[in-house]
Amino acid sequence: MSELKAFTSANHPTRRWRRIKDRLIETVLFLAAASSVLVTIGIVYILVSESLPFFSHVSLVEFLTEREWTPMFSDAKFGIRPLIAGTFMATFIAVCVAIPLGTIVSAYLSEYVRPSMREALKPILELLAAVPSVVYGYFALLFVTPLLQKLMPELGGFSVLSAGIVMGIMIIPYVSSLSEDAMRSVPTHLREASAALGSTKFQTTLRVVIPSAFSGITSAYVLGISRALGETMVVAIAAGMQPNLTLDPTEPAATITAFIVQVSLGDLPHGSIGYQSIYVAGLTLLFITLVFNIVGMWIRSRVQEKE
Amino acid sequence: MEDIMSNAQTKIMRETVREMDLTANLKWRRTKDFLFAVTGLMTLLFAICVLLALFIDLAMTGVPRISAEFFMNFPSRFPEKAGILSAWVGSLAVMITTAFVAIPVGVAAGIYLEEYAPKNIFTKIIELNIINLAGVPSITFGLMALGLFVYKLKFGQSILTAGMTLGLLVLPIVIVTTREAIRTIPNSIREASYGLGASHWQTIQHHVLPYSSGGILTGVIISLSRAIGETAPLITVGALTFIAFLPTAPVSDVFPFVSFQWLHDAFTVMPIQMFNWVSRPQTEFHVNAAATGTVLLIMTLLMNGIAIFIRYRFRRRMKW
Amino acid sequence: MSPQFEIPATSTTKFNLGHQTEFLRSQVKSLSFSYNPKDKVILKNVSLPIFDKKVTALIGPSGCGKTTLLRCFNRMHDLYNEVSYDGEILLYPESKNILSRDVDPMEVRMRIGMVFQKPNPFPKTIYENVAYGLRVRGIKKKSYMDEKIELSLQHAGLWSEVKDRLHAQATSLSGGQQQRLCIARALVTDPEILLLDEPTSALDPISTSHIEELIVELKKDVTILIVTHNLHQAARCSDYTAFMYLGDLIEYGPSNQIFTNPSDKRTENYITGRFG
Numbered sequence: 001m002s003e004l005k006a007f008t009s010a011n012h013p014t015r016r017w018r019r020i021k022d023r024l025i026e027t028v029l030f031l032a033a034a035s036s037v038l039v040t041i042g043i044v045y046i047l048v049s050e051s052l053p054f055f056s057h058v059s060l061v062e063f064l065t066e067r068e069w070t071p072m073f074s075d076a077k078f079g080i081r082p083l084i085a086g087t088f089m090a091t092f093i094a095v096c097v098a099i100p101l102g103t104i105v106s107a108y109l110s111e112y113v114r115p116s117m118r119e120a121l122k123p124i125l126e127l128l129a130a131v132p133s134v135v136y137g138y139f140a141l142l143f144v145t146p147l148l149q150k151l152m153p154e155l156g157g158f159s160v161l162s163a164g165i166v167m168g169i170m171i172i173p174y175v176s177s178l179s180e181d182a183m184r185s186v187p188t189h190l191r192e193a194s195a196a197l198g199s200t201k202f203q204t205t206l207r208v209v210i211p212s213a214f215s216g217i218t219s220a221y222v223l224g225i226s227r228a229l230g231e232t233m234v235v236a237i238a239a240g241m242q243p244n245l246t247l248d249p250t251e252p253a254a255t256i257t258a259f260i261v262q263v264s265l266g267d268l269p270h271g272s273i274g275y276q277s278i279y280v281a282g283l284t285l286l287f288i289t290l291v292f293n294i295v296g297m298w299i300r301s302r303v304q305e306k307e
Numbered sequence: 308m309e310d311i312m313s314n315a316q317t318k319i320m321r322e323t324v325r326e327m328d329l330t331a332n333l334k335w336r337r338t339k340d341f342l343f344a345v346t347g348l349m350t351l352l353f354a355i356c357v358l359l360a361l362f363i364d365l366a367m368t369g370v371p372r373i374s375a376e377f378f379m380n381f382p383s384r385f386p387e388k389a390g391i392l393s394a395w396v397g398s399l400a401v402m403i404t405t406a407f408v409a410i411p412v413g414v415a416a417g418i419y420l421e422e423y424a425p426k427n428i429f430t431k432i433i434e435l436n437i438i439n440l441a442g443v444p445s446i447t448f449g450l451m452a453l454g455l456f457v458y459k460l461k462f463g464q465s466i467l468t469a470g471m472t473l474g475l476l477v478l479p480i481v482i483v484t485t486r487e488a489i490r491t492i493p494n495s496i497r498e499a500s501y502g503l504g505a506s507h508w509q510t511i512q513h514h515v516l517p518y519s520s521g522g523i524l525t526g527v528i529i530s531l532s533r534a535i536g537e538t539a540p541l542i543t544v545g546a547l548t549f550i551a552f553l554p555t556a557p558v559s560d561v562f563p564f565v566s567f568q569w570l571h572d573a574f575t576v577m578p579i580q581m582f583n584w585v586s587r588p589q590t591e592f593h594v595n596a597a598a599t600g601t602v603l604l605i606m607t608l609l610m611n612g613i614a615i616f617i618r619y620r621f622r623r624r625m626k627w
Numbered sequence: 628m629s630p631q632f633e634i635p636a637t638s639t640t641k642f643n644l645g646h647q648t649e650f651l652r653s654q655v656k657s658l659s660f661s662y663n664p665k666d667k668v669i670l671k672n673v674s675l676p677i678f679d680k681k682v683t684a685l686i687g688p689s690g691c692g693k694t695t696l697l698r699c700f701n702r703m704h705d706l707y708n709e710v711s712y713d714g715e716i717l718l719y720p721e722s723k724n725i726l727s728r729d730v731d732p733m734e735v736r737m738r739i740g741m742v743f744q745k746p747n748p749f750p751k752t753i754y755e756n757v758a759y760g761l762r763v764r765g766i767k768k769k770s771y772m773d774e775k776i777e778l779s780l781q782h783a784g785l786w787s788e789v790k791d792r793l794h795a796q797a798t799s800l801s802g803g804q805q806q807r808l809c810i811a812r813a814l815v816t817d818p819e820i821l822l823l824d825e826p827t828s829a830l831d832p833i834s835t836s837h838i839e840e841l842i843v844e845l846k847k848d849v850t851i852l853i854v855t856h857n858l859h860q861a862a863r864c865s866d867y868t869a870f871m872y873l874g875d876l877i878e879y880g881p882s883n884q885i886f887t888n889p890s891d892k893r894t895e896n897y898i899t900g901r902f903g
Binding site for chain 2: 018019021022025026028029030032033034035036037039040042043046047049050101104105107108109112121123124125126127128130131132133134135136137138139141142143169172199200201202203205222223226227229230231232233236237257260261264265268270278279282285286289293
């Protein structure tokens with residue numbers, strides 16, 4: 001009993017130790033949380049510092065205007081445009097698949113399906129995102145491409161089209177999952193108000209739910225686009241790895257990511273021009289991703305301002 | 308009530324809307340509603356069918372190739388002799404390293420952000436950063452690791468580098484799921500603990516962590532299933548595609564009987580092995596790729612299945 | 628427990644209550660309701676007339692089923708689970724049973740408007756909120772819409788406050804204005820009956836009195852069914868009152884009679900504030 005009383009005193013050694021331990025633990029936990037910021041700083045720092053020497057060999061003008069990207073040739077050319085064209089084309093095809101399908105699926109799951117059914121269907125849908133991308137690469141090269149060749153006999157063994165379609169299917173869950181969350185968080189009373197005015201479920205979905213969830217749906221699209229921009233293995237396997245300044249999706253082409261993989265597969269001396277070129281490519285990719293995310297944030301803030 | 312128009316005029320207007328024939332329109336609206344429901348179902352079925360097609364295509368080609376030798380052989384120039392011994396051992400070693408990096412840091416960060424973080428600019432930066440980190444292309448993690456771990460810190464193109472790279476890559480997943488799991492615990496539980504004189508950390512240790520462990524475990528498994536299939540960042544850090552030896556054994560017969568030499572060994576992993584085989588022109592190697600893919604897919608599905616199961620059980624058990 | 632008078636089976640014309648002549652707009656006939664067959668019954672054999680261009684108030688303690696009854700009128704329950712209706716709600720003049728399986732809930736909702744407990748404007752402009760009901764019906768003519776919207780905003784007593792900012796976000800309005808906007812939104816499609824589910828429970832006293840004045844004004848044109856917790860409100864605005872308790876309709880009659888001389892003990896206890 002007396003021991004219990006002593007413990008209540010603020011200066012009891014056990015209590016003091018408890019206080020110190022609490023502070024200590026908080027500090028450790030804070031460091032863990034802060035380390036995520038260090039990762040970002042690390043990425044930006046390494047990408048910038050390793051690609052700076054590149055621009056002492058190649059002018060920014062050449063980098064942006066040259067039409068060929070052949071850093072590993074003896075007659076090396078350093079124009080980023082073919083890689084950007086490849087990346088955008090693959091992303092565009094993927095987005096054309098993922099955004100319509102993902103949005104339809106999310107609206108269907110959120111508005112039309114019974115909750116118990118939804119709980120069963122969502123994990124299955126999310127498996128689409130869980131399948132390793134290298135498996136998707138195999139699927140694109142050895143299943144989808146032959147299938148497309150039956151429809152378009154002139155299609156070659158490697159094409160951006162096939163890689164883009166498979167990538168689009170792969171990112172459906174990224175689009176649908178966040179969109180569905182956003183749609184489901186639209187308050188029920190808005191749905192009731194719309195129904196009470198005589199609208200069908202489809203009208204409620206189209207005119208009330210989707211506009212109200214616009215901000216969340218934008219985030220979903222931005223995440224999907226970011227995924228498509230950064231996806232590597234599908235394009236590296238199924239689109240070929242040949243930088244090709246074209247906008248024809250039936251041709252093979254290299255994306256930024258595919259180029260990085262191709263160079264990394266070979267022997268890469270630290271500080272060589274090849275080594276620097278993958279960092280420049282990576283930095284470009286990071287920059288493009290960042291721009292898309294900022295555009296997304298801007299659109300969201302515009303919408304929120306209006307409300 | 309100002310501005311009310313004369314009742315007579317109001318009457319005229321009212322009649323016009325009420326008497327409009329809206330039945331044809333209603334029929335068409337119902338049809339559209341029905342068409343959308345069908346489209347939604349079809350889209351969903353399409354997605355599931357693609358998943359099935361992928362799985363069946365892979366399994367039909369790959370399963371016949373899977374045998375005990377396939378797991379016990381090193382890669383080889385001869386497709387029928389080639390196996391994935393070094394690949395699966397490498398995957399296992401990298402996964403263990405990844406778990407040791409991602410779990411402590413991720414869970415700790417999650418706890419800090421949910422339980423301690425004051426509402427200030429630092430917290431805001433950390434939160435924003437985690438969201439954005441999840442959208443950073445995985446290959447840039449590989450580039451960062453190549454510059455930092457391989458060349459600056461001189462870890463070499465080793466299992467340690469690979470594990471740390473993937474650990475950092477999946478860190479946001481662990482943090483976000485930890486936070487979600489912690490957030491489901493009602494405040495009344497915390498208040499009950501404080502009310503009995505527990506300190507902040509004791510409350511976390513005795514209540515918050517045990518009650519959210521199911522959710523946290525789900526997140527950890529999901530993040531590892533993502534890591535096991537990651538290919539691009541490991542290619543970038545310089546994983547080799549042809550490895551005909553195993554990492555140093557973690558136990559030895561000389562004192563102190565455990566060895567961490569394996570962390571510094573070169574490695575390959577299953578997805579890289581698969582990539583290597585699928586990039587070759589010979590169909591025989593494609594069969595090997597399909598077999599590796601089947602193993603990889605089964606592992607991924609298994610991990611996701613376990614995660615779903617835990618989440619389901621946990622939800623049933625925990626009712627606030 | 629049956630109401631004090633017999634309701635004719637089908638009535639489209641005169642209805643003599645002794646003191647005045649009324650026309651039936653709708654009537655509830657022995658309605659029972661539960662969310663699914665296993666669940667407990669929420670409405671038990673309720674019968675109730677709704678008179679044309681009159682305000683009928685539903686009162687009773689929480690959980691008595693008054694909101695459930697109101698929501699039956701535009702088949703709101705159909706949005707969610709499997710529900711079982713037993714009985715009829717007839718809508719005149721054609722005495723259509725709106726609870727029938729053959730009747731499209733959409734059609735019912737096109738004829739009967741509803742205003743909810745909490746103001747729930749869509750996150751759109753004021754104009755678009757009111758226009759919504761017309762748009763979902765496929766009405767596109769701009770001049771017609773403009774006119775209708777102005778009229779219903781005037782009806783809801785909101786026109787003078789918002790006429791200069793029709794394209795501002797509806798969420799920028801105050802709570803009372805939002806609720807009047809919701810009333811305008813329901814009025815624009817000319818409902819035959821307007822359902823009000825505790826329309827003032829989320830509002831301050833001044834906005835409440837605005838809405839109450841509005842209700843009295845509106846009954847010139849539209850039949851109103853209102854659920855309220857506020858007994859003074861029921862006494863002030865309604866012509867007829869129904870008191871419900873645990874899913875039963877205990878008493879129905881002219882409001883002044885219910886509030887001054889209730890015939891059932893439970894009604895008396897409730898209106899004198901002994902429970903509820």
